[in-house]
């Protein structure tokens with residue numbers, strides 16, 4: 001290994017109470033809300049199919065013209081209590097809020113820039129209202145923060161001159177000040193999820209990313225920080241030059257998931273995925289017909305897929321400029337919540353089971369309990385289960401339902417019966433397992 005000053009600060013998973021809470025929460029929601037919600041993907045009468053929160057870039061709008069949208073920021077239907085109730089009903093345990101996206105508009109009254117809610121018709125500290133409302137519902141709050149800031153004259157994409165050095169140093173100090181402001185004003189925040197950290201200017205300042213992680217952890221003991229913040233001495237991101245994960249969890253699975261057979265390496269560290277409901281819209285877009293919109297079942301399968309591989313999943317919501325949610329998102333929250341209210345025990349506090357993935361769905365595990373989360377009903381009416389060498393299944397019960405038959409069919413292989421009445425929707429079977437080390441050896445492998 002090479003010696004690094006700004007590499008991973010720790011080897012292996014964090015096992016303290018705050019990280020266990022982050023991990024056990026498993027299901028979160030993203031809130032992408034900013035000036036971009038106002039145009040909703042449309043500029044000067046032209047509709048842009050790209051991500052709505054990137055409209056400034058697609059339509060090549062100068063910063064000062066884009067920030068004039070502040071004059072229209074007045075979400076009259078914003079009701080933080082209703083937002084928190086919606087999240088609670090969905091069964092999310094935490095909400096990640098965009099404090100400041102690339103556009104540079106701050107949802108809190110930052111004293112380090114004029115581009116904040118305080119300078120809009122709305123005036124009030126919208127971030128503070130959200131933090132209180134979610135916390136009052138027992139939901140943890142995580143902060144999304146974009147280092148990339150299109151509103152700030154000192155931002156640099158790369159450092160190519162002494163002038164760049166000086167300007168970017170000012171920018172990093174500005175960013176430190178905003179982060180300290182967020183940590184001071186909202187001390188119940190549990191996590192900082194950094195974005196906008198891919199530019200050469202940041203990669204050339206790996207030291208600063210290590211300093212930010214350290215600064216936040218000194219100010220808020222226990223707080224978690226994502227790997228996307230971090231660059232090491234050589235500009236290596238997420239994993240340092242020795243291959244060790246930086247930050248507290250990997251945050252590279254954005255709109256994609258690791259393969260349950262080929263990518264089992266991810267089970268060795270903590271990770272959190274995030275996903276959009278349309279193909280690629282984080283901020284509010286007026287026209288969701290421009291791409292495929294995932295059904296609640298497709299969202300649910302991605303949530304289970306992540307947990308089955310030892311990861312968290314954050315489902316995105318892009319609130320309307322008026323502060324209400326579009327009907328598709330309300331329906332999604334309701335559908336996921338209904339499923340979670342019956343089957344949540346296979347998600348919360350669960351982890352990778354270490355069993356070979358089968359076609360019918362996914363395994364999750366909590367201690368001695370293994371859950372089968374069935375998405376695909378087999379024509380055979382049997383769910384094939386292959387257990388690790390020294391494990392046998394003693395019982396199988398449908399969550400909030402009846403026991404189903406389990407038949408040993410070969411060494412470490414079982415047929416678990418489908419419920420007598422097909423549930424017609426994804427369902428969960430809870431397995432009781434036992435140590436099987438001294439089983440009668442009645443099976444014989446073929447000599448070939």
Ligand SMILES: COc1ccc([C@@H]2N[C@@H](C)[C@@H](O)[C@H]2O)cc1
Nearest residue numbers: 032051053054195196254274282
């Ligand atoms: C250049 O590609 C991207 C893609 C997405 C992003 C941002 N990350 C997501 C979590 C959203 O905030 C999106 O705007 C930034 C750059």
